[in-house]
Amino acid sequence: MFTDEMPHRCEAIMVEVGDNFGAVLVEFNGEHDHAHLLVHHPPKVALSVLFNSLKDVSARLLRKEFGPHVRQYLWGGHLWSPSYFAASCGGAPLSIIKEYIETQKRPD
Template sequence: MLIHCEQVMRNVCARLGGELREFNGEDDHVHLLVHYPPKLPISTLVNRLKGVSAHYLRKEFHQHAHRHLWGDHFWSPSYFAASCGGAPLKIIKEYIEQQKRPD
């Protein structure tokens, strides 16, 4: 399911003129490093990532996805976004790569 989520999110980023540079996930959240156009509001990017991925993941993994819902929603309504303009991308990628994936 996480692999399919990454593919969907890569496609969403590309359609919006961005690039998903790093992806990893845990049982209850994902970590993304996204390069996106400066005129694209982060809220639009996140809403599209969540909306499109929820649609396809529910469709493809209905039984499994049902166990991980936030009420009736696939994703929590909240998100955390931070700019990493000054940090070396290598450090951010390593952080995301080191996150624990579910067994």
């Protein structure tokens, strides 16, 4: 679904949303149909609330800005799946996690 331009715009949107929660988007990358995020967030912020907002705002703005292209990839009217996977990386060096995310292939 992602064109060359879309991951960059999606990342910018998610940085802004994260800022509103006091969260920092440390790394962002994705493949043609999903995204990987490394997020440092305050413990007082529930992950479900943060990720719902990241998905809601990015979906709304990407649909608005890339409408005709995005519409052909919607699932029942939705851009993102309602699920997400989150894992703590407190024991792993952040450089290893960042490297993993950086090596994900962005669409050509």
